[in-house]
Amino acid sequence: MSDTSSGKPHEVERPQLMRSVLELLASMRFAISLLTVICIASVIGTVLKQHEPSVNYVNQFGPFWAELFAALKLSAVYSAWWFLLILAFLVISTSLCLIRHTPKYLADLRNYKENIREQSLQAFHHKAQAQLAETPQAAAQRIGGILTRSGWKVKLQERETANGKGYMLAAKAGAAHKIGYMAAHAAIVLICIGGLLDGDLVVRAQMWLGGKTPYTGGGRISDVPQEHRLSLRNPTFRGNLMVAEGTQAGTAILNQSDGVLLQELPFSVELKKFIVEYYDTGMPKLFASDVIIHDKETGEQIEQRIKVNHPANYKGIEIYQSSFDDGGSTVKLRAVPFVENGETFEVTGQIGGTTQLLRGGSSKPEDVLTLEFTELRTINVENFGAAKSPGAEVDVRKVDLRSSVESRLGGGHKTVTDKKLRNIGPSIGYKLRDASGQAREFQNYMSPVDFGDGVPMFLLGVRDTPAEAFRYLRVPADDQGSIQGFLRLRAALNNPAMRQEAVRRYALQAVAADRADLREALGQSALRAVGLFAGSGNSEGKPDGGLQAISQFMETNVPEAERERASEVLIRILNGVLFDLAQLSREKAGLKPLEPGEQTLAFMTQSVFSLSDAQFYPAPMTFMMEDFTQVQASVFQVARAPGKKIVYLGCLFLIIGVFAMLYVRDRRLWVWLTAQGDAAARATMALSSNRKIMDTDREFENLTEKLLAAPAAQPSPTERSV
Numbered sequence: 001m002s003d004t005s006s007g008k009p010h011e012v013e014r015p016q017l018m019r020s021v022l023e024l025l026a027s028m029r030f031a032i033s034l035l036t037v038i039c040i041a042s043v044i045g046t047v048l049k050q051h052e053p054s055v056n057y058v059n060q061f062g063p064f065w066a067e068l069f070a071a072l073k074l075s076a077v078y079s080a081w082w083f084l085l086i087l088a089f090l091v092i093s094t095s096l097c098l099i100r101h102t103p104k105y106l107a108d109l110r111n112y113k114e115n116i117r118e119q120s121l122q123a124f125h126h127k128a129q130a131q132l133a134e135t136p137q138a139a140a141q142r143i144g145g146i147l148t149r150s151g152w153k154v155k156l157q158e159r160e161t162a163n164g165k166g167y168m169l170a171a172k173a174g175a176a177h178k179i180g181y182m183a184a185h186a187a188i189v190l191i192c193i194g195g196l197l198d199g200d201l202v203v204r205a206q207m208w209l210g211g212k213t214p215y216t217g218g219g220r221i222s223d224v225p226q227e228h229r230l231s232l233r234n235p236t237f238r239g240n241l242m243v244a245e246g247t248q249a250g251t252a253i254l255n256q257s258d259g260v261l262l263q264e265l266p267f268s269v270e271l272k273k274f275i276v277e278y279y280d281t282g283m284p285k286l287f288a289s290d291v292i293i294h295d296k297e298t299g300e301q302i303e304q305r306i307k308v309n310h311p312a313n314y315k316g317i318e319i320y321q322s323s324f325d326d327g328g329s330t331v332k333l334r335a336v337p338f339v340e341n342g343e344t345f346e347v348t349g350q351i352g353g354t355t356q357l358l359r360g361g362s363s364k365p366e367d368v369l370t371l372e373f374t375e376l377r378t379i380n381v382e383n384f385g386a387a388k389s390p391g392a393e394v395d396v397r398k399v400d401l402r403s404s405v406e407s408r409l410g411g412g413h414k415t416v417t418d419k420k421l422r423n424i425g426p427s428i429g430y431k432l433r434d435a436s437g438q439a440r441e442f443q444n445y446m447s448p449v450d451f452g453d454g455v456p457m458f459l460l461g462v463r464d465t466p467a468e469a470f471r472y473l474r475v476p477a478d479d480q481g482s483i484q485g486f487l488r489l490r491a492a493l494n495n496p497a498m499r500q501e502a503v504r505r506y507a508l509q510a511v512a513a514d515r516a517d518l519r520e521a522l523g524q525s526a527l528r529a530v531g532l533f534a535g536s537g538n539s540e541g542k543p544d545g546g547l548q549a550i551s552q553f554m555e556t557n558v559p560e561a562e563r564e565r566a567s568e569v570l571i572r573i574l575n576g577v578l579f580d581l582a583q584l585s586r587e588k589a590g591l592k593p594l595e596p597g598e599q600t601l602a603f604m605t606q607s608v609f610s611l612s613d614a615q616f617y618p619a620p621m622t623f624m625m626e627d628f629t630q631v632q633a634s635v636f637q638v639a640r641a642p643g644k645k646i647v648y649l650g651c652l653f654l655i656i657g658v659f660a661m662l663y664v665r666d667r668r669l670w671v672w673l674t675a676q677g678d679a680a681a682r683a684t685m686a687l688s689s690n691r692k693i694m695d696t697d698r699e700f701e702n703l704t705e706k707l708l709a710a711p712a713a714q715p716s717p718t719e720r721s722v
Contacts, residue, residue, distance in 0.1 A: 025089075026096035034090045038083075045077035051255045059467040076257035079200035091192045098185050105178040112155040114170035118672050124686035126700040130708035136673040136681040140167040143671055143683075143707045147171045150706075152669065161674055169671040177690060180660020183653040190650030197643030202236045203254065203261065214259025221251050221262065229262045230254070236640055237263050241319075243271040244327025244633040248294065252638045265638065266315050268294045274324060274632035283381055283421060287321055289634040306636070320637040326351045327633030329376045331428055333623040336487065338614060342621060349373045368435050371623070375429030378630055380445070384420045384452070424449045428625040440618060443470055446625045448477035455602045458483050460622050473613055476606040479594070483624065488585040489578070489607055490614065493534050498588075502581040503527045510576065522573070529570050530577045535615060546612030550574070578611075579604055666690045667699070671707065683708055 024030055048069070049056075057066040057075060073080030121127060132139045144154045152171040159166045206212045215228035230237065239252030239261075250268030254261040270292040277286040288307040293314050295301075304312040304319075311320040329351045335344055349355050350373060357369040425447040433439035441463050448456030456477040461470035478485025492498045503526045511519040532553055535545020550570060558566045582604065583593050594600045672684040685707065689696045 022096065025093050026100050027093075028097075031090065031093045031097065034086055034093065037086055038090070041077050041083055041086075044074055048074055048077075050078070051076055051257065056466060059465045070257070073257060079204065079257070081204070084196065084199065084201050084204070087192050087196055091189055091196075094185050094188045094192075098182065098189070102182055105182060109175050109178055112153075112170040112172060113668060113670075114155050114157040114168055116168070116170070116670055118684060121670055121672060121684050121686040124688055125692075126687040126689075126696070128685045128700075128704045128708060130683050130685075130704075131676060132673075132681045132683050132708070133679065134681060135679060136165065136167050136675050139673050139681045139683065140169055140671075143673075144169055146706055147669070164675045166672065166674040169669075169673070171669040171671075172667065173669075174664050174666040176660045177664045177666040180657045180664060182657070184657030184661060187650040187652075187654035187657055190646050190653060194643030194645075194647035194650060197236055197646065198238070198639075198641045202234070203230070206230065206234070207261075212261065214256040214261055216259040224262055228260075229264060232264050232266055234263060234640070236642055238637065238639040238641070239263050240322065241265075241269060241636040241638050242325060242633055243269050243291075243636065245271050245274060245631055247271065247327075248292075250294075250296065263638075265317065266296055267317075268296065269319065269636065270294060271634050274634050276324065276632075278379065278423075287324060289321055289636070291319075291634075293319075306634075316640055318639050318641065320639070321634065322637040323635040325633045325635055326376055327631040328352060329628055329630045331373060331376060331625055331629075332627040333428065333430075334626050335621045336483065336624055337621045338617050339620045346626070347371065347623070351376050370431075370433040372431040372433060372439070373428075374431055374441070375443075376426070376628055376630065377429070378426045378628075380424050380427055381421050382424055384422050426625065426628065428623070428628075430623060432619055440464055441466065441470075442619070442622065444622060444624060448481060453602065454599060455606050456481065457606070458624075460617070462618060473610065473617055474606070475610050475614075476603050478603065479599075485582070485586075485603070486607060486610060488589060489582050490611060492581045492585040492588075493530070493578070493611060498581065498584055499530050499534065499577075500527065502577050502584050503530060505580045505584070506573075506577045509580075525570075526573045526577050529574045530581075533574055533578075533611070545615055547608075548612070575604065575608065578608060582607070665693075665696065667696070669703065 052075060054066060054070065054075075057069055061069070069075050073082070077083055134142070140156055144156060147154050147169070152173045153175075154169060154171045157168040157170065159168060203212075207214075211227060212230065213227055215224055217224075237252070237254060239254040241249055241252045243249045248268045248270035250265045252263040252265060254263055272290040272292060275286065275288040275290065276284060279285050286307070288305055291304050291306060291312070293302045293304060293312070295314075302314065306312050306319055306321045308321050311318045313319070330348065331351065332346060332348050334346050337343060347355060347357075349371070352373065354370055354372045357371055358367060425445060427443055427445045429441065429443045431439045431441050443459075443461035445459045448458050450456045457474040458477060460473040460475060462473075463470050475483055475486050477483065492502070503523050506526055507519045507523040511522055529550065532549045533545055533547070535549060550567075554563050554567055554570070579594075586593060594603075666689065668688045670686050673681050676682045685704065687696070687700045687703065
């Protein structure tokens with residue numbers, strides 16, 4: 001019996017397995033598959049906002065998709081372990097491909113392939129034969145000289161034949177095509193290595209091997225424990241540094257999908273002044289920061305101006321002007337009550353801070369509201385252009401071809417609709433959070449905005465979640481440019497005694513004195529209409545007034561055939577009573593009456609809509625900004641990127657490689673010369689190229705005319721194929 005346990009079969013299988021793995025890694029299909037996955041991941045990273053708080057993904061996509069994104073690290077694609085692993089495999093695959101093919105290409109660059117046989121030349125697509133009235137040696141010298149002067153590299157081989165000596169001229173041109181292949185593949189390796197160095201790979205390695213963990217809490221930066229901090233010797237990082245005017249900071253924040261890491265810097269940045277310049281339309285023209293860089297080791301101070309696309313560099317760390325933010329501006333707000341018997345008061349706060357409010361003076365925990373000051377915007381640029389350009393209405397009888405064509409010619413920024421950008425002034429953003437932690441976000445503009453209809457409007461925005469757009473209550477400004485006229489009218493509407501007085505005045509003006517019975521009926525109808533509009537103020541707090549209440553009343557009590565006429569009469573009565581109510585409120589406030597006219601009519605028309613919509617405002621009060629003191633802050637991106645130069649070198653190689661592969665043709669030319677009699681030679685020529693294009697055909701024709709120019713007898717068509 002033979003012993004089969006020696007292990008030799010396993011020793012044979014192991015090299016075969018290793019060769020199969022190496023073949024797979026170095027194969028083109030494997031590299032293309034990796035590139036496809038990287039492209040798909042890059043698309044996801046571009047479409048899906050990266051490094052956002054998890055609550056944003058929940059609000060936008062729902063809990064299921066938010067958990068899936070977190071599990072697959074799609075919210076941080078470029079730092080995900082699987083993305084870095086794919087990049088690493090791409091580097092390995094491309095490197096193996098280079099190692100495998102580079103020696104062959106280098107050898108091919110040195111090889112002229114002069115040992116090719118004469119019979120093999122007949123198999124080429126481009127071939128020609130001719131009789132030359134010169135000896136083979138003279139023909140070889142002449143042809144070699146022509147090729148050398150034309151930029152070809154030529155090698156001459158002498159052979160012994162039955163008819164004497166023969167000469168093989170082997171020439172080559174376009175060898176840079178092979179160099180392009182090597183440069184393009186080396187570029188992929190260099191760019192991936194640079195991306196891995198400048199990405200999160202090094203930071204991830206410190207988290208995996210060095211015990212560093214993301215910080216998820218709050219508080220001061222100085223109180224963050226050491227396990228959440230990266231050392232000064234960290235070779236690569238990219239983080240944000242926010243500095244308010246008059247302060248300095250020296251610790252960058254590196255955002256991670258599950259928290260932040262702190263990166264100590266060898267210097268601190270002091271912001272002297274943040275500079276922002278605007279165009280006449282209000283659009284920003286320049287962002288710049290005048291800073292002082294304080295060296296922590298030597299105490300040296302260096303003044304710099306950092307602008308967009310003009311970073312500062314200190315100790316190998318680039319400091320970019322990334323964006324700007326609020327640095328702790330103080331604001332003074334005035335509370336405007338939207339409920340009956342509400343109190344007006346002032347509150348002062350700082351952007352980013354909070355303050356506690358009590359409903360109606362109550363001390364119960366469930367009645368406590370938290371006012372969070374979230375955002376101060378001193379400039380708001382909006383587009384007030386019309387939806388269509390003047391004269392752009394569709395007319396089936398006329399096609400304005402000229403306007404249609406001109407609207408699409410010219411600069412790439414031109415659009416069919418006109419843009420009218422205008423700065424509408426400062427705005428304040430805040431949140432009202434109840435005792436259960438639920439919050440609504442508000443955005444109120446400081447000054448009224450004129451939309452072109454004659455009545456400036458105060459815009460009071462509200463939304464329930466950050467994923468929604470703001471919904472605005474438009475409140476008309478009075479003749480003094482204030483919101484007080486609307487508030488006085490609303491308070492008068494909620495006062496039964498003032499409603500009755502306004503109805504009495506309206507009836508006296510609308511009906512002659514000798515028609516007491518008609519005046520009484522009109523008064524009752526007017527009182528009912530204004531009462532419906534004011535609402536009953538039910539205990540559940542649900543809106544039951546406004547134009548919706550009148551509509552419901554008409555649907556319930558008026559036959560359908562008479563509703564249109566009855567609604568016109570009722571709305572006319574309502575408008576008249578509200579006008580008298582506005583005059584009564586001004587009289588009570590000691591102001592002169594409103595003058596009848598278009599301005600007053602527009603104010604009253606918008607007031608009716610605003611009074612109807614105000615009941616849906618989801619807060620007991622709104623806060624109007626009275627004054628503010630702005631403090632700017634610059635957000636810098638600080639980066640130590642040693643891989644940047646590697647990426648630049650890779651980009652240079654990629655450009656060279658792509659151009660060499662696309663525009664350089666690798667050509668090989670052979671000319672075999674043998675003796676035909678005493679002073680004649682027979683020439684056989686063939687050309688090969690890596691591309692079959694018309695340029696190759698023309699080049700071969702030119703070479704045939706130059707090299708085989710003086711034959712003793714012209715070759716027959718069957719002997720010459722171009």
